[in-house]
Amino acid sequence: MTGAAERMRDRQMTDGMALNPAGPDLAEAMPPGVLREIEPRHLEEPRGRYHGHAGLLAAPHNVEEVAAVVRACAAARIGIVPLGGGTGLVGGQIMQDGPLPLLLSLERMHAVRDVYPQENVMIAEAGVTLQSARDAAKDSDRLFPLSLASQGSAQIGGVLSTNAGGVNALRYGTARALCLGIEAVLPDGSIMHDLKRLRKDNTGYDLRDLLIGAEGSLGIITAASLRLVPPPAANGVALIVVPDPAAALDLLSLAGRQLGDCVTAFELISGQGPRFQMEKMPDLRQPFDSAPDWMVLIEIGLPRGLEPDTALEALFEAAAEAGLALDGLIAQSGQQAADFWRLREEIPEANRLIGAISSHDISLPLSEVPGFIEDAGAMLADMGNMRINCFGHLGDGNLHYNVFPAKGRDRAEYDDIRKRIQASVHEMVVARGGSFSAEHGVGRLKVADLERWGDPARLQAMRAIKAALDPLGIMNPGAVLA
Amino acid sequence: MTGAAERMRDRQMTDGMALNPAGPDLAEAMPPGVLREIEPRHLEEPRGRYHGHAGLLAAPHNVEEVAAVVRACAAARIGIVPLGGGTGLVGGQIMQDGPLPLLLSLERMHAVRDVYPQENVMIAEAGVTLQSARDAAKDSDRLFPLSLASQGSAQIGGVLSTNAGGVNALRYGTARALCLGIEAVLPDGSIMHDLKRLRKDNTGYDLRDLLIGAEGSLGIITAASLRLVPPPAANGVALIVVPDPAAALDLLSLAGRQLGDCVTAFELISGQGPRFQMEKMPDLRQPFDSAPDWMVLIEIGLPRGLEPDTALEALFEAAAEAGLALDGLIAQSGQQAADFWRLREEIPEANRLIGAISSHDISLPLSEVPGFIEDAGAMLADMGNMRINCFGHLGDGNLHYNVFPAKGRDRAEYDDIRKRIQASVHEMVVARGGSFSAEHGVGRLKVADLERWGDPARLQAMRAIKAALDPLGIMNPGAVLA
Numbered sequence: 016m017t018g019a020a021e022r023m024r025d026r027q028m029t030d031g032m033a034l035n036p037a038g039p040d041l042a043e044a045m046p047p048g049v050l051r052e053i054e055p056r057h058l059e060e061p062r063g064r065y066h067g068h069a070g071l072l073a074a075p076h077n078v079e080e081v082a083a084v085v086r087a088c089a090a091a092r093i094g095i096v097p098l099g100g101g102t103g104l105v106g107g108q109i110m111q112d113g114p115l116p117l118l119l120s121l122e123r124m125h126a127v128r129d130v131y132p133q134e135n136v137m138i139a140e141a142g143v144t145l146q147s148a149r150d151a152a153k154d155s156d157r158l159f160p161l162s163l164a165s166q167g168s169a170q171i172g173g174v175l176s177t178n179a180g181g182v183n184a185l186r187y188g189t190a191r192a193l194c195l196g197i198e199a200v201l202p203d204g205s206i207m208h209d210l211k212r213l214r215k216d217n218t219g220y221d222l223r224d225l226l227i228g229a230e231g232s233l234g235i236i237t238a239a240s241l242r243l244v245p246p247p248a249a250n251g252v253a254l255i256v257v258p259d260p261a262a263a264l265d266l267l268s269l270a271g272r273q274l275g276d277c278v279t280a281f282e283l284i285s286g287q288g289p290r291f292q293m294e295k296m297p298d299l300r301q302p303f304d305s306a307p308d309w310m311v312l313i314e315i316g317l318p319r320g321l322e323p324d325t326a327l328e329a330l331f332e333a334a335a336e337a338g339l340a341l342d343g344l345i346a347q348s349g350q351q352a353a354d355f356w357r358l359r360e361e362i363p364e365a366n367r368l369i370g371a372i373s374s375h376d377i378s379l380p381l382s383e384v385p386g387f388i389e390d391a392g393a394m395l396a397d398m399g400n401m402r403i404n405c406f407g408h409l410g411d412g413n414l415h416y417n418v419f420p421a422k423g424r425d426r427a428e429y430d431d432i433r434k435r436i437q438a439s440v441h442e443m444v445v446a447r448g449g450s451f452s453a454e455h456g457v458g459r460l461k462v463a464d465l466e467r468w469g470d471p472a473r474l475q476a477m478r479a480i481k482a483a484l485d486p487l488g489i490m491n492p493g494a495v496l497a
Numbered sequence: 498m499t500g501a502a503e504r505m506r507d508r509q510m511t512d513g514m515a516l517n518p519a520g521p522d523l524a525e526a527m528p529p530g531v532l533r534e535i536e537p538r539h540l541e542e543p544r545g546r547y548h549g550h551a552g553l554l555a556a557p558h559n560v561e562e563v564a565a566v567v568r569a570c571a572a573a574r575i576g577i578v579p580l581g582g583g584t585g586l587v588g589g590q591i592m593q594d595g596p597l598p599l600l601l602s603l604e605r606m607h608a609v610r611d612v613y614p615q616e617n618v619m620i621a622e623a624g625v626t627l628q629s630a631r632d633a634a635k636d637s638d639r640l641f642p643l644s645l646a647s648q649g650s651a652q653i654g655g656v657l658s659t660n661a662g663g664v665n666a667l668r669y670g671t672a673r674a675l676c677l678g679i680e681a682v683l684p685d686g687s688i689m690h691d692l693k694r695l696r697k698d699n700t701g702y703d704l705r706d707l708l709i710g711a712e713g714s715l716g717i718i719t720a721a722s723l724r725l726v727p728p729p730a731a732n733g734v735a736l737i738v739v740p741d742p743a744a745a746l747d748l749l750s751l752a753g754r755q756l757g758d759c760v761t762a763f764e765l766i767s768g769q770g771p772r773f774q775m776e777k778m779p780d781l782r783q784p785f786d787s788a789p790d791w792m793v794l795i796e797i798g799l800p801r802g803l804e805p806d807t808a809l810e811a812l813f814e815a816a817a818e819a820g821l822a823l824d825g826l827i828a829q830s831g832q833q834a835a836d837f838w839r840l841r842e843e844i845p846e847a848n849r850l851i852g853a854i855s856s857h858d859i860s861l862p863l864s865e866v867p868g869f870i871e872d873a874g875a876m877l878a879d880m881g882n883m884r885i886n887c888f889g890h891l892g893d894g895n896l897h898y899n900v901f902p903a904k905g906r907d908r909a910e911y912d913d914i915r916k917r918i919q920a921s922v923h924e925m926v927v928a929r930g931g932s933f934s935a936e937h938g939v940g941r942l943k944v945a946d947l948e949r950w951g952d953p954a955r956l957q958a959m960r961a962i963k964a965a966l967d968p969l970g971i972m973n974p975g976a977v978l979a
Contacts, residue, residue, distance in 0.1 A: 133750055134863040134894075180697050189697060191706075192674060205954035212862035214893040215662050215671060216932040217710055218939060218947055219977055220959045224673075224706035228699055245753035268615055271727035275800040276758070318757040320803050320811075329801075380694035381616040411696040412616075450698040457700060465700055472687035476966060477702045483965035484958060495701060 034492060036115040037070025037093045044087040046080045049073045057098060057118055058109070061165075062367075065106040065459070069096070070115035074123045078198055078206055078237045081119070085235065085489075086204030088117055094492040095119050097231035099173020100144060102165040104376070105458025107177065107230045107494050116492070121172045124237060127151040135243040136195065136212045141172025141236055148241065157243040160187035160279075164360045172236050178228035180454030182280045182359075185410035186316070187244065189454070191227045196240040199226055202233070202485035210240045225480070230456050231491040233484050247316025250279070251323025252352035255331060256307040256342035261385040263311050263409055266330075266339045270313065273330055280314040281410030282359050288406050289358065291365035291419075299361055300354055302344055311409070312359050314352075362406055366417055372401065372429040373436045375416040377444045378453035384412060387447055391416065394439060398432055400424070413453040416440065441468065457495045466497065516576045516974060518597040519552025526569040528562045531555045539580060539600055540591070543647075544849075547588040547941070551578070552597035556605045560680055560688055560719045563601070567717065567971075568686030570599055576974040577601050579713035581655020582626060584647035586858070587940025589659065589712045589976050598974070603654045606719060609633040617725040618677065618694040623654025623718055630723065639725040642669035642761075646842045654718050660710035662936030664762045664841075667892035668798070669726065671936070673709045678722040681708055684715070684967035692722045707962070712938050713973040715966050729798025732761070733805025734834040737813060738789040738824040743867040745793050745891055748812075748821045752795065755812055762796040763892030764841050770888050771840065773847035773901075781843055782836055784826055793891070794841050796834075844888055848899055854883065854911040855918045857898040859926045860935035866894060869929055873898065876921060880914055882906070895935040898922065923950065939977045948979065 042050060051074045058067035070093075075081045088095050094116035098108055110116050121141035127148065128138040132155040139148050145166035152159040163169055163181040173179075175197070180189045187193060196211035209223060226234050257263045263283055270278045289306035292299050303310075313330075317323060327345045334340035346352035366374075379387055388405055395401055400421040407415040418436055420426050429436075441451040441464060451464045466474070481488075481496055524532060533556045540549035552575075557563045570577050576598035580590055592598050603623035609630065610620040614637040621630050627648035634641040645651055645663040655661075657679070662671045669675060678693035691705060708716050739745045745765055752760045771788035774781050785792075795812075799805060809827045816822035828834035848856075861869055870887055877883055882903040889897040900918055902908050911918075923933040923946060933946045948956070963970075963978055 131862070131864060133746060135753075136862070178699050178703075180699075184697060188674070191703070192670070201954055201958055205957065207954040207958065208952050209955055211932065212930060213860045213932055213935070215666060215860045215890070215895045215935040217660050217662075217936055218932055218934050218943075219710075219951060219955070220715070220962060221660075221673070221703075221706045221710050222955055222958055224703045228701075228703050233702070245757055247757050248755075264615060271617075273730075273801050275727055275729050275798070277800050316757070318759050318799070318803065318808075319755050320808065321800065326800075326802065378695045378697045380613070380618070382613060408697070413697045448694060450693065450695055450700055452700050453695070453697040454699055461700075469701060470690050472683055472689040473691055473701070473704055475687065476683055476689065476704055479965040480702060480962055483961040 034094045034114045034489065035092050037117040038115070041087060041091050041093055041117065042071055044091065045073060046075070046083045049075050049080055049084060053118065056101060057120065059101065060106060060109050061102060062104060065109035065111050067109040067111055068115060069118045072118040072120060074120045076123050078200065081200045081235055081237050082204045082206050084119060085200050085202065088489050089202065089204055089487055092487055092489065093117055094489050096491055097121070097176065097235050099141070099170035099176065100168040102169045103173065103177060103458060104455045105460040107456055107458030107491070109459070110493060113492065119235065121170060121237065128238065130155045131212060132157055134212055137241045137243055138210060138238060139171050139241055140238045141170060143171045145169045145171065145174055152243050156246065158246040159241060159243055161190055161193055164363065171239055175227050175236050175239055176229065176231050177456040180408065180411065180413060182282065182408060184408060185281055186276055186279045191224055193242045194223065194227060194239050195242055197223050197226060197236050198238040200235045200237060202487070202490045210238060212240050230458060230494050232481065232495045233490060248319040249323050250314060250316045251327050252312070252314045252346040252355050253327045253331065254302055254344045254355050255311045255313060255334065255340050257309050257311055257339060258341060259309055259385065260388050262339045263309060264381055264384060265337070266311060266334050267410060269334055269337070269339065270330055273333070274315055274326060277315050277317055278313065278410065279316045280312065282312040283406055283409035283414070284310040284312060284359060284362070285405045287402060287404040288362040288365060291369050291404065292361060295365050295368035296361060302355065302358065307342065312355055362404070366404060369419050370426045371417045371419055372426050373418045373433055375440050376453050376455040377416055377449055377451060378411065378413045379444065379447055379449035381412045383447040383449065384409065384414070387443065391440060391443055394443065395436065398436065399429065459493055462495065462497050516596045516971065517574050519575045519599040520597070523569060523573050523575055523599065524553055526573065527555060528557070528565045531557050531562055531566060535600065538583060539602065541583070542588060542591050543584060544586060547591035547593050549591040549593050550597055551600045554600040554602060556602045558605045560682065563682045563717055563719050564686045564688050566601060567682050567684065570971050571684065571686055571969055574969055574971065575599055576971050578973055579658065579717050581623070581652035581658065582647070582650040584651045585655065585659055585940060586937045587942040589938055589940030589973070591941070592975060595974065601717065603652060603719065610720065612637045613694060614639055616694055617727070619723045619725055620692060620720060621653050621723055622720045623652060625653045627651045627653065627656055634725050638728065640728040641723060641725055643672055643675055646845065653721055657709050657718050657721055658711065658713050659938045662890065662893065662895060664764065664890060666890060667763055668758055668761045673706055675724045676705065676709060676721050677724055679705050679708060679718050680720040682717045682719060684969070684972045692720060694722050712940060712976050714963065714977045715972060730801040731805050732796060732798045733809050734794070734796045734828040734837050735809045735813065736784055736826045736837050737793045737795060737816065737822050739791050739793055739821060740823060741791055741867065742870050744821045745791060746863055746866060747819070748793060748816050749892060751816055751819070751821065752812055755815070756797055756808060759797050759799055760795065760892065761798045762794065764794040765888055765891035765896070766792040766794060766841060766844070767887045769884060769886040770844040770847060773851050773886065774843060777847050777850040778843060784837065784840065789824065794837055844886070848886060851901050852908045853899045853901055854908050855900045855915055857922050858935050858937040859898055859931055859933060860893065860895045861926060861929055861931035863894045865929040865931065866891065866896070869925065873922060873925055876925065877918065880918065881911065941975055944977065944979050947977070
């Protein structure tokens with residue numbers, strides 16, 4: 016076992032080696048025209064938790080320039096922080112201490128290179144915004160089904176690097192399921208050309224899915240071959256008031272029996288969200304005068320020959336008969352459907368205006384959801400007077416479980432128990448077979464959580480892979496793995 | 498760069514170290530009751546191209562025993578060849594030279610541990626056959642949609658390790674898309690517990706998808722959390738005669754516009770298949786007296802409220818009007834649907850009875866398929882008098898492109914050009930952005946192809962990962978990477 020032991024020691028030595036700060040010497044090694052001025056937006060993130068620092072900002076125009084930048088950083092042992100649209104919520108795009116890194120923004124690689132409608136495939140560069148990708152698909156009468164509230168800013172590279180989820184994952188999967196191939200620059204500056212437009216390709220290890228979700232710590236995704244789908248012939252949206260989360264899950268099963276996989280979105284909305292909106296966003300149209308304790312927003316997409324109204328009415332009637340639905344509204348126009356969705360999409364803004372003590376992006380096995388909501392609520396009630404806004408992508412078992420001060424109190428008053436809340440919620444989630452990061456990723460915020468809750472064998476294999484592909488440790492230092 | 502360079506040298510030394518043969522010493526280090534007698538079936542594969550050898554056969558009962566076996570082999574530096582149902586077609590499960598390996602069969606781990614109908618999840622051990630997994634799902638009114646001709650023998654562990662595809666990948670994806678989590682033993686004998694029943698879990702690198710498709714060369718999958726779906730309310734099957742492959746693709750687009758993602762299977766059948774069947778399997782019922790040059794078998798699965806007959810008739814009428822359909826049969830009973838499928842599923846048996854010169858499991862971007870079929874046919878016609886049977890999962894761009902002797906001639910007469918045929922077909926496929934192994938994998942048969950056609954940066958990263966996770970090189974030596 017000598018070889019392995021030596022290698023291990025060698026690896027530890029490498030990992031221990033310090034990186035250098037990005038500065039004028041690195042600037043001279045950059046391809047011409049690649050550097051640009053750092054703006055505040057390159058150092059900020061949506062929740063204001065992290066504020067970054069950087070020595071240089073490179074914004075290459077093509078993959079060869081990305082490779083040259085990476086090679087220069089490798090030669091000088093300088094850390095690289097990749098930037099997409101900056102909408103990430105876990106600090107993956109922000110480095111706030113340590114040797115000044117080079118920021119590598121993909122903003123100048125914003126071409127949709129090709130759309131192949133017959134193949135249901137699109138080739139998009141990393142800097143294309145999700146909205147632009149969706150628009151380009153629509154122009155070819157296709158749907159790129161990934162959809163997030165931040166899609167106007169979020170970029171394909173970031174969306175893939177974080178394996179973003181969003182509201183349509185129930186039907187179409189997360190970003191990973193929508194990617195057929197990638198072009199990427201590996202930590203040694205080599206270019207991996209794997210932009211295949213293939214549904215099946217069993218020729219070796221799945222490096223695509225390894226880089227997807229690696230949050231820039233194993234390489235830079237510069238372009239992707241994306242899976243499109245034929246748009247449903249008709250869509251329908253409804254808000255259904257349910258007695259409790261368990262009933263919401265039974266409603267989901269019922270919808271599956273009636274509509275198969277035509278259920279596109281299934282979002283849980285607790286009454287706390289609309290109540291926050293009524294308090295802080297009084298102009299937002301509320302569909303119900305008094306916020307129901309639990310609602311579900313359901314969207315369906317149907318093939319030709321089926322009418323959304325008919326299908327949703329049949330679902331509602333069966334649900335009401337089974338005691339799963341107390342009230343309901345079926346959107347009667349595109350405007351009304353957009354209003355329903357706006358109610359859902361503005362919950363994070365209402366949350367922001369209230370100011371959370373602690374936010375949790377968790378997932379659970381579906382059958383564990385009701386028990387978790389009950390137990391976590393009881394646990395927090397024991398810890399103090401707080402308000403809970405539990406909402407999100409119930410169809411995926413993905414809840415945004417956010418904890419707020421009691422009315423009239425300030426989040427600062429809870430500073431002493433914040434860490435305990437976070438740890439207790441995560442512990443309860445993990446005990447039920449869930450995940451402490453469903454769709455936001457690890458970034459820098461949850462590195463310690465991963466260390467604590469991650470399976471030891473899996474963590475060890477992750478470290479071995481990181482050391483093998485990025486022996487100098489230059490790729491997004493401090494993200495995912497400490 | 499000293500650290501990296503030293504590590505590289507060290508790795509090469511390790512890789513160069515020879516493995517030892519499995520023998521009595523290893524037998525003593527095995528957990529009690531794990532070894533069993535080697536039977537011929539453990540050393541054979543379906544096409545008879547490879548015949549294996551082995552020193553021992555271990556068939557552990559649980560994951561802890563698998564871990565103990567792997568640790569013993571690691572300590573003794575003995576190669577491990579994992580065995581599933583033995584249905585693989587590229588020799589991944591057969592080692593025929595080098596130091597005698599230990600065969601590790603998962604046949605005794607054949608429990609469906611749990612089914613969670615509400616979650617659409619099943620936990621199955623690696624030794625569960627695909628048919629048993631499908632049956633267990635059906636017992637809970639769910640569908641496990643992976644379907645292969647060999648599903649009676651193929652086991653979940655092998656199906657995942659090879660990322661099997663089959664006839665329903667068009668709608669439901671390959672094995673990878675149907676797996677939510679795995680339990681696996683890594684090459685150092687550690688157990689990775691990652692049997693999550695979650696749709697979303699962004700907590701670090703995607704080791705699940707790395708082991709899926711690694712053909713046992715990075716570890717042993719011992720159990721999996723599998724994604725189930727609600728079964729469609731109704732299914733329909735039709736055979737549609739098309740003028741040519743380009744028309745078949747237009748028919749696929751038309752079906753997408755009319756039926757969205759309700760198209761479950763879309764199989765291309767060239768006239769050569771039925772003609773081989775008429776010659777060698779005269780009792781097989783043929784739907785057409787004279788085999789059409791090109792047919793498509795289409796299966797659809799619909800939500801409630803739609804009738805398969807109506808949907809298929811509407812599709813056929815629109816196709817006929819557009820010149821895409823010359824004739825067609827809609828199955829009028831379950832028996833007739835099974836007959837249509839049997840026609841498709843018995844093509845490989847007819848091929849076997851004829852005896853192929855060369856078989857190719859390829860995939861292409863959809864829009865490249867017609868041009869490839871035309872050009873490859875012309876190329877082979879230039880090389881000699883041969884018959885081509887081109888069929889398969891057209892919806893996925895996955896063709897089984899098999900080359901046969903002219904009528905009355907023997908395959909041995911083509912021995913001198915076999916290698917040239919293979920290389921030319923693969924070259925043409927790669928030039929059009931396709932894959933030389935769509936669903937069968939690399940195994941031992943296509944190691945040289947991967948070396949020749951694989952992207953260099955991707956190959957280098959694969960080797961680095963193999964060396965990092967399996968520094969002793971004991972996991973399925975000689976498979977995937979030389």
